[in-house]
Amino acid sequence: MKYFTSLLGASAALWAAVSAQSIAQINGNKFLSPYQGQAVTNVSGLVTAKNNQGFWLRSTAPDEDSRTSESIFVFSSSAARTAVVGNIVVLNARVTEYRSSSAYLFLTELSSPTNITVLSTGNEVVPRVLGQRGLNPPTQQYSSLDGGDVFAVPNNQSRISVTNPTLQPTQYGLDFWESIMGELVTVRNPRALSKPNQFGDTWVAGTWRTTGNNNRGGLTITDRDANPEAIIIGTPLDGSDNPTDTKLGESLEEITGVMYYAFGFYRILPKTNIKVTGSRQPALPPATRLRSSGQCDGITVGQYNVENLYSGSTNLAQIGDHIANYLRSPDILFVQEIQDDNGPTNDAIVDANVTLSALRDAINAASSRTNYSYVDIDPVDDQDGGQPGGNIRVAYLYNPDVVRLRNPNPGSSTQATEVVNSRNGPRLTYNPGRIEPSNPAWTASRKPLAAHWETVESRGRGWDRQSSTFFTVNVHWTSKGGSSSLHGDPRPPVNGGVDQRNQQANVTGAFISSILRADRNAAILSAGDYNEFQNVQPIETFERVSGLENLDEVVGTPETEQYTYLFDMNSQELDHLFVSPALASRRRAQFEHVHVNTWVSYDDAASDHDPSVARVDVCGGRW
Template sequence: MRFAEICVHVAAAALSLSLATAQTIAQINGNRFISPYRNQNVFNVTGLVTATGPNGLWIRSTTPDSDIRTSESIYVFGRIPSSLTVTAGDVIVLDGLVSEYRSSAAYLYLTEITRPTNVQVVSRGNPVKAVVLGKQDTSPPTEQYTVLDEGDVFALPNNASQISTANPVLQPWAYGLDFWESLSGELVAVRGASAVAKPNSYNETWITGDWRKTGKNSRGGLTMTAGDANPEAIIIGAPLDGTDNPTDIKLGDQLADVTGVVYQQFGYYYILPLTALSVTESMSPTLPPPVSWTSKGNCNKITVGQYNVENLAANSTHLPSIAQHIAYYLNSPDLVFLQEIQDNSGPTDDGVVSANATLEALVTAIEAAGGVSYAYTDIDPQNDQDGGQPGGNIRPAYLYNPAVLNLKTNNGINPTTPGTVLDANAVYPGPNLKYNPGLIDPSNPAWEDSRKPIAAQWETVAGDKATLFTVNVHFTSKGGSSTIEGDPRPPVNGGVDQRIAQATVVGDFVARILAEDQAAAVVVAGDFNEFAFVAPLETFVNVSGLVNLDDAAGVAAQERYTYLFEMNSQELDHMFVSPKIAGSPGGRPDLKHVHANTWVSYAEQLSDHDPSVARLDIC
């Protein structure tokens, strides 16, 4: 199991010749992240054994101080002589070397005592009580991680400082990392535990307990908002008794009380539980109800869906279920923005780039599931140039109901067949698009190894032949990010500079449409791989002049999520609309994030993203 990784680290500690006698465990830990006794030998350290693991044990001071910044417990790494049996409840005394260990330079250090020698048992059978987190004893802060973030965990520049270098004095009442560090090594208990995420691939699950929480959504998760990235959650690691945590935990599941030790590994603070997690109750209903909105078939009430379908190929096993999501849960929107449509051969790097078979299979399955008979349009990428799963050639694509919308014919302006355009689109007087559909400045360096957005111009079939402009985006990923609880502060937000460049390119394009007609109906939607309150999307709004549809529709801040990552329910998928739509005389637009994937177990989800659907007046 992952916990065993620590067994390789002893040689990493530099052995100091200086000797020091630590009178208490609190003195060894100190009131900062790094021990004042680092690389020093300590003697006659006395502590109550609170838990044991495969490679060491945890001890608690028998003479605690009154400083809440200094942890009274510490991990002792190394084997105790086989001639000596040590169990929880024993008071022991030992000598050792104080070390700071981490397996990556991007992680925080774990303070520990290594190379234990002269271990003696002073007494046995002593009571072992856990520190109860929450109302009884102590609660974590709910918004900020560390003073080094200066109030914004997503501020630029990233990695402006490091905890290991600055080593600030702990303020556990104000900052989440400080709080968990002040309990490092401590045996703690969590009452009223609930899951705020699904298990990761190592069966580790983020939870909260019976303490104050901010950003709590109606499903029991913690939604990330501006200035609040939810440090009150803690991840539960591998049980110390060798059992396995459940794999099917779902968002909002209620859990039996958890008791375990606070630990630092893999860039996060953990609780290593004494026994495995146990689910006591799950949220109801299991799945959300379908959207009941219906299209009027004209410009007054156009329905628009958005869905990252996660590497969908013609032979994907999840294709029929994705089709059912679109037909049933989204109620067959008039227009659907899709991302991660793969080419016809899927993740086989064979030079195939066309996705007509994939899209044909999807529209056929939607109709079989009771949905409308869709038409589709996309633009083939250049082979292996747009990132994503190797060989898959993912791209954004549109589905549209031809009984309601059609691609507008721009009076002979289009010089080429839709679907083959690889040069830059443009906005002509009218406004009209040079290509319909067409890529937005595809040779711009902003799109290197990333999906190119597809702009389109639509016309309603019925009524006044209203025009709608759309841009379907899938910005570059957050690959290369550091953990939110890691050493760099603020954490590294991978790809942020490229997303700012992409946001500027798309924003400029939209601004040109609105410059031609400030009353134009425009929707930009897709997987932006970013949060609305972070620089790339703030840039996009400022440059484009569009309005966040969540704001226009009045969606509550804590219900804005389409994705689960670490401890946070978060929104990577967005819709932005022009002022004409945001302030429509026909009334406030409607928007619903349909949690068909975030509410179910990991094995049951079809995509790692939720779809969304809106109802808009574009007249």
């Protein structure tokens, strides 16, 4: 059922009628119509498209103001049944602002049309071509209310529905899409920017300028730029279905449809369904080039969010194949979202030995030459968030022939490991151990797992035996649940969990900085799913407090190739690896994101995250 923000039960005879307003005047040059709630008469236009809820009218006498759309949706299922595309009609109606959620923008439309009269039939309907004649969406800013940064903190400082700013379609993405609301448009040479949702809604860009272009054809989030030039293709007007297996970067057939707003996003409702005309090659990325030397000068480190993995997971074999054959079995693997032994069954089981053993077996079954050992710390039941009953946690898999825990002394789920000085340098009171597990920063969230390692290699005997030591911190910060749409009413958009992630950044960063205070040359790696973008406050806080450096920046990964996740229109990086200055200064460090999941269809992906792998030199420690 469709709900309106104003009362529709009043008789049309009681409405304050405004005679012979043009469609451009009804839309106005702001987000909300200056005539909302009023009756308008003798509104004329060309029927350009229809669906089972109504039809779209385009003015036959457009004005010269690029801010005022010349088209509008007429909401009436009964009128839709008799509407004919190509007819010019005149009608009376009421101007209504509609939205289904307070987090969305309003859609200006005409409701309860009466006295619909056909003036002429068989008129040509010509769509406007996006990317031509000034129809070029802005490429960086979404709204004047974002203050220049769509990810600014604090966010949700204003509302478009309250401020109702005057449209500036050449400067702001939301203003651009609003300025052509209801228009019949064509997208030439479209390409898919992400995977479709379960309804087949697919983000695209066409033959207009785009920023953040990555080599696969997607658009990557960069500093203050979340790609407002992208547009989603929604439900086809003819009742057909869009494909749900479209992949990142695929070429699509030309799309023609009407501009609309629904479910929190501007969108084009196409005349018919999306058709794929070409796919990117190769279908899967090559395996990493990075191989372990087996010694301290070339340790390989992987990270992988394995998405709610347990022994009964259908993605288990595929995850094992990725680790063995695409990451080449790194010496240490940081994994996130390891579930307990019976997965989402919500009982008192928290142990994950069966899960981790099953993962090791899957890696071995994929012909890995590494027979991994593993270590984790069980959480308190139902305290760490994630899928109910799953008790997800972070864990390490490691090659015992290359590295091992130094003086292992595991802590419990509630014991906090601390950094202490010793004759041989800093060490952990619990190894591995959780970082401040009782701190409120970790409420309903995963606790980081710190560990102190040593390489197994040795030169000499007895007191002269040498080994290199290093520290790791495996993180999975709280999710972005509760975020609002980039096309939504709150500005800047709500970034769900950002304050908690900033707290987690301070706690994690302070722990790491205590290691560096004890030994400024300590080799430290922190990796995992940070659930945040590089240039947003929590990550900036973490780098500042911890003293670590982003390995992407250290090795010079192109900014547009820094992605491990697809969401809405954006390729984005939620998974990061940071290193201490001692490791950053060793120019031999290497780092790669392996796009085994972002390049394939939704059904073919083993996880919603891509893994990454690094090669670093940790030589230096002696005991």
